[in-house]
Amino acid sequence: TIALKHGAHRMGNRTDADMVRWRSLRFGQFIHWGLYAIPAGEWNGKTYNGAAEWIRSWKEMPHKAYDQLYRQFNPVNFNPQQWAAQAKAMGAKYMIITTKHHDGFCLWPSKYSKYTIAASPWKKDLLGPMIDAYNKAGIDVHLYFSIIDWNHPDYRASLKNAADSAAGKRFQVFVKNQLAELLQRYPTIKGFWFDGTWDDSWKNDGAFSDELEQYLQALHPGLVMGSRLRADEKGARHFDSNGRLMGDYEQGWERKLPATIADVHGNDWEAVMTVPENQWGYHAKWMGHVKTVNEILEMLVKSVSLNGNFVLNFGPKADGTYRAEEQQLAAGIGEWMKVNGAAVYDGTYAGFEKQDWGYYIRKSGTDSVYMVVFNMPVSGSLRVKLPARTELTGVSMMQGNVALAPEWIGRNEYFIHLPNKQQESPMVILLKTVKGENKDKGNVEKAR
Numbered sequence: 304t305i306a307l308k309h310g311a312h313r314m315g316n317r318t319d320a321d322m323v324r325w326r327s328l329r330f331g332q333f334i335h336w337g338l339y340a341i342p343a344g345e346w347n348g349k350t351y352n353g354a355a356e357w358i359r360s361w362k363e364m365p366h367k368a369y370d371q372l373y374r375q376f377n378p379v380n381f382n383p384q385q386w387a388a389q390a391k392a393m394g395a396k397y398m399i400i401t402t403k404h405h406d407g408f409c410l411w412p413s414k415y416s417k418y419t420i421a422a423s424p425w426k427k428d429l430l431g432p433m434i435d436a437y438n439k440a441g442i443d444v445h446l447y448f449s450i451i452d453w454n455h456p457d458y459r460a461s462l463k464n465a466a467d468s469a470a471g472k473r474f475q476v477f478v479k480n481q482l483a484e485l486l487q488r489y490p491t492i493k494g495f496w497f498d499g500t501w502d503d504s505w506k507n508d509g510a511f512s513d514e515l516e517q518y519l520q521a522l523h524p525g526l527v528m529g530s531r532l533r534a535d536e537k538g539a540r541h542f543d544s545n546g547r548l549m550g551d552y553e554q555g556w557e558r559k560l561p562a563t564i565a566d567v568h569g570n571d572w573e574a575v576m577t578v579p580e581n582q583w584g585y586h587a588k589w590m591g592h593v594k595t596v597n598e599i600l601e602m603l604v605k606s607v608s609l610n611g612n613f614v615l616n617f618g619p620k621a622d623g624t625y626r627a628e629e630q631q632l633a634a635g636i637g638e639w640m641k642v643n644g645a646a647v648y649d650g651t652y653a654g655f656e657k658q659d660w661g662y663y664i665r666k667s668g669t670d671s672v673y674m675v676v677f678n679m680p681v682s683g684s685l686r687v688k689l690p691a692r693t694e695l696t697g698v699s700m701m702q703g704n705v706a707l708a709p710e711w712i713g714r715n716e717y718f719i720h721l722p723n724k725q726q727e728s729p730m731v732i733l734l735k736t737v738k739g740e741n742k743d744k745g746n747v748e749k750a751r
């Protein structure tokens with residue numbers, strides 16, 4: 304291995320209470336909200352085909368015009384209690400809110416910037432009421448913070464000369480001050496979700512990102528921060544130059560999921576997902592495919608089956624309301640989670656051989672294994688192959704707690720014959736297992 308001062312400092316996952324909690328939550332809500340919701344992907348009658356929150360980088364959008372939008376930001380229909388109730392009904396257990404996106408506009412009245420909500424017609428802090436409402440609803444809050452800041456005069460994508468380096472140093476002080484300010488103002492937040500850390504100015508100062516992580520942990524012990532914050536002193540990001548994960552979980556799964564358990568290398572990880580193909584902030588015209596309830600449920604269940612968290616993104620309008628598609632999606636997901644959430648919360652990789660019908664999820668630290676069926680076989684019979692030294696002591700449908708009698712079909716394999724092959728939504732079956740020898744057939748009958 305290469306000697307590193309600013310690479311990973313920990314082998315293996317964190318095991319402290321704050322990380323155990325983060326891992327148990329499994330399902331989060333991302334919220335991208337800011338000035339970009341005003342143009343909403345359109346300007347001067349033209350539609351921007353990129354991500355709405357990046358419209359300032361569009362050649363048709365003059366920077367000056369974008370930078371004046373704060374004068375119009377007045378979310379008169381903002382209702383944080385309603386937002387929290389919607390998230391709770393959906394079954395989200397944590398929420399990540401954009402404190403400031405790459406445009407640098409702060410949703411809180413930061414004393415380190417003039418480009419904040421205090422300068423808008425709304426004037427008042429938006430983060431505090433949100434954090435209070437979500438915490439009251441029993442939902443943890445994490446803060447998204449973009450290092451890239453298109454508004455700040457000292458931001459540099461790369462440091463080309465002494466003047467750049469001086470600006471870069473001033474900018475690092477600004478970043479540290481704003482983060483400390485957020486922790487001081489919002490002491491109940493559980494983590495930071497860093498973004499905009501791909502520019503050379505950041506990548507080439509791994510030492511700063513390392514010191515910043517340690518500074519924030521010292522200020523707020525237990526804080527959960529993903530790998531996106533970090534570079535090592537050789538410019539390696541997420542994974543250091545020895546291939547070891549930096550930060551508390553792998554944070555690279557953006558609009559994509561790992562395929563198999565091998566892809567996650569035993570690390571904690573989290574996937575973040577948009578409802579359309581690539582829109583985080585509110586875009587008036589969603590183009591292309593909009594994901595359905597069952598598609599999102601499969602991504603959530605697959606993530607948990609591979610030991611990860613899944614976060615679904617919402618982009619509120621400039622007035623503080625949600626578009627109908629997002630409201631319907633939240634409600635539909637919530638309906639399924641109300642009945643089947645036990646299979647998701649506190650879920651982990653089960654250690655069973657993957658089958659085509661869907662995913663296994665083990666309730667953390669127990670012998671209870673859930674089968675979440677997405678692909679009903681034409682036979683209506685679900686194949687289960689038990690891992691070594693595992694015996695099956697009970698099988699039941701989650702819905703209605705109906706007992707099922709599996710058929711032993713040789714060695715460590717069983718068929719679970721389902722009475723009804725029809726399925727409109729993912730079906731959950733609970734397997735009770737015990738550690739033991741894979742004795743001869745029918746040990747389920749004996750155990751009954």
Ligand SMILES: COc1ccc([C@H]2[C@H](O)[C@H](O)[C@H](C)N2C)cc1
Pocket residue numbers: 335354356357498557575583
């Ligand atoms: C492909 O380059 C990207 C894609 C997404 C992003 C930003 C999005 O604006 C959103 O905030 C997402 C979480 N982040 C990675 C930045 C650069």
